[in-house]
Amino acid sequence: MNWTGELWQMLVVCFAAVFTGNILLTTFLGMCPFLAVSRQVKASVGLGFAVVFVMTCTTVLNWLAYRYVLVPLDLEFFRFILFIIIIATFVQFVEMVLERYSPALYQSLGIFLPLITVNCAILGASLFMVIRGYTFLVTLGYGFGSGVGWMLAIVAMAGIRQNMSMERVPKGLQGPGIALIIAGLMALGFIGFTGVL
Amino acid sequence: MGSPPNKARTVLRRQPIMRRVVLASTPCVAGSVYFFGWRSLAVVAVSWLFAFLTEYLFCRKRGEPVSEAAFVSATIYALILPPSVPWHVAIIGIVFAIAFGKEVFGGFGRNVFNPAMTGRCFVYVCFPVAMTSRWSLPAQGPWGALRQWTTAGMPDAITSATPMTLAKLGTAAPPEWIDLLAGRLSGCMGVTSALLILLGGLYLYYTKTANRSLIVTHIITYGVLYQVLHMLGVRNFYDGLTAVLSAGFLFGAFFILTDPVSSPSTQPGRIIYGVMVAVLAIIIRNFSVFNDGYMFSVLIANMFVPILDYTIKERKKRKAAAASGEAAA
Numbered sequence: 001m002n003w004t005g006e007l008w009q010m011l012v013v014c015f016a017a018v019f020t021g022n023i024l025l026t027t028f029l030g031m032c033p034f035l036a037v038s039r040q041v042k043a044s045v046g047l048g049f050a051v052v053f054v055m056t057c058t059t060v061l062n063w064l065a066y067r068y069v070l071v072p073l074d075l076e077f078f079r080f081i082l083f084i085i086i087i088a089t090f091v092q093f094v095e096m097v098l099e100r101y102s103p104a105l106y107q108s109l110g111i112f113l114p115l116i117t118v119n120c121a122i123l124g125a126s127l128f129m130v131i132r133g134y135t136f137l138v139t140l141g142y143g144f145g146s147g148v149g150w151m152l153a154i155v156a157m158a159g160i161r162q163n164m165s166m167e168r169v170p171k172g173l174q175g176p177g178i179a180l181i182i183a184g185l186m187a188l189g190f191i192g193f194t195g196v197l
Numbered sequence: 198m199g200s201p202p203n204k205a206r207t208v209l210r211r212q213p214i215m216r217r218v219v220l221a222s223t224p225c226v227a228g229s230v231y232f233f234g235w236r237s238l239a240v241v242a243v244s245w246l247f248a249f250l251t252e253y254l255f256c257r258k259r260g261e262p263v264s265e266a267a268f269v270s271a272t273i274y275a276l277i278l279p280p281s282v283p284w285h286v287a288i289i290g291i292v293f294a295i296a297f298g299k300e301v302f303g304g305f306g307r308n309v310f311n312p313a314m315t316g317r318c319f320v321y322v323c324f325p326v327a328m329t330s331r332w333s334l335p336a337q338g339p340w341g342a343l344r345q346w347t348t349a350g351m352p353d354a355i356t357s358a359t360p361m362t363l364a365k366l367g368t369a370a371p372p373e374w375i376d377l378l379a380g381r382l383s384g385c386m387g388v389t390s391a392l393l394i395l396l397g398g399l400y401l402y403y404t405k406t407a408n409r410s411l412i413v414t415h416i417i418t419y420g421v422l423y424q425v426l427h428m429l430g431v432r433n434f435y436d437g438l439t440a441v442l443s444a445g446f447l448f449g450a451f452f453i454l455t456d457p458v459s460s461p462s463t464q465p466g467r468i469i470y471g472v473m474v475a476v477l478a479i480i481i482r483n484f485s486v487f488n489d490g491y492m493f494s495v496l497i498a499n500m501f502v503p504i505l506d507y508t509i510k511e512r513k514k515r516k517a518a519a520a521s522g523e524a525a526a
Contacts, residue, residue, distance in 0.1 A: 156500045156504055159501070159505075160309050163503050163507070164307070168302075169302065169303050170300075170301060178301060185310050188318050188319065188496060189310075189493055189496030189497040189500060191322055194486050195487075
């Protein structure tokens with residue numbers, strides 16, 4: 001494939017990952033931090049950026065590892081373990097950098113930064129990338145788009161939850177219950193994008 | 198908003214704004230009866246009944262009266278259903294709309310999503326066949342369907358294609374604008390006639406019941422974008438005027454978009470919201486697998502309204518702080 005074609009496809013895949021195939025609102029991956037960190041807008045923006053960054057880098061790293069290590073060695077079945085190791089190492093690295101240069105953000109993210117390691121959306125993006133057979137540039141676009149889509153969803157959710165007064169919500173639904181209902185209604189809206197790209 | 202939680206003396210909460218919206222929608226209800234038979238009125242009545250019952254169940258628990266906004270949601274929801282909608286679909290939709298679109302958030306004034314659109318999307322996704330494949334044709338003749346229960350019973354009266362489907366396939370010439378004004382077309386029961394919508398819509402506009410800048414930016418964005426895409430020759434785009442008059446767009450602009458609870462509360466927010474819904478509606482209507490994109494675009498835009506308002510308020514606060522800081526210095 002020529003360069004312009006591939007760049008175009010990268011853009012298309014990137015937009016598709018944000019809207020039509022939003023990793024949170026269509027495949028429901030990465031729900032735990034989505035529910036846990038969406039009470040305050042500021043924390044959710046921080047986590048959102050962290051996820052965009054980690055997802056972009058890990059999908060690219062995993063693509064390289066898959067293409068140049070696992071495929072030549074005929075060890076494709078090994079990808080789950082290798083991907084997890086790469087993601088964990090990378091998150092640890094990000095954590096150390098953040099702690100050094102942005103203690104405030106590090107404090108506000110707290111336990112959730114190490115938890116990005118087990119954020120299923122991160123591993124999910126890497127596995128989708130393998131299943132769909134993306135090329136290098138397209139993988140870059142896909143990883144970035146998935147991260148942005150996830151961030152979009154969590155920031156919108158935080159905006160909604162921040163202004164909600166819980167005392168009027170029916171008792172059994174306060175907390176995660178109403179959050180899941182909101183997530184469901186958001187997903188209902190995103191169904192509308194089906195088939196756009 | 199937020200009446201004291203003492204025991205309710207009345208069953209209904211008086212809301213003059215909501216009464217005006219119901220009044221403004223009567224031409225559309227009358228139009229739906231004229232074009233598609235008395236069953237349309239029954240659909241509206243059933244929606245009212247179930248909206249009231251659903252809201253009453255929740256409100257009784259809180260010790261509050263039912264808000265009249267429930268009837269607005271029910272009317273809007275009923276008017277954008279297909280004329281031959283099965284009863285159970287109509288009922289499930291309005292119950293879902295009031296219960297999950299509004300009451301779980303704490304009732305009137307608390308809902309994030311437009312209740313009518315929530316219900317409409319829900320039934321659209323759950324009952325795709327009932328909601329998209331049977332469209333009854335409008336009755337002909339000067340008396341219309343005034344002597345009929347429904348037009349769906351007539352032979353050859355069922356079509357699978359509305360003007361909107363045909364537009365997407367590119368198989369039909371765009372409808373004449375005079376037909377769009379009059380509204381003797383197949384489509385959702387209350388929104389085929391642009392003239393009747395305008396009658397009610399301009400009343401809302403004139404009395405300032407609906408936010409003016411929101412309506413104006415929304416219609417202009419939609420029309421201009423359509424015109425540009427039409428002139429560029431993209432797919433089967435109508436020209437701007439036809440697009441604005443067709444497919445219930447004006448109903449969306451005047452009645453759906455302007456819901457005071459789910460639309461932004463800041464002025465810049467309203468303008469962004471109007472533009473956003475117009476762009477999303479064009480994208481979803483023309484490029485997704487669904488024909489009706491308007492409800493989805495409202496739902497998607499609704500989820501960004503709180504963060505939009507929050508960002509604008511924060512920016513204003515910061516600006517004010519900076520200004521006062523300068524003044525102090």
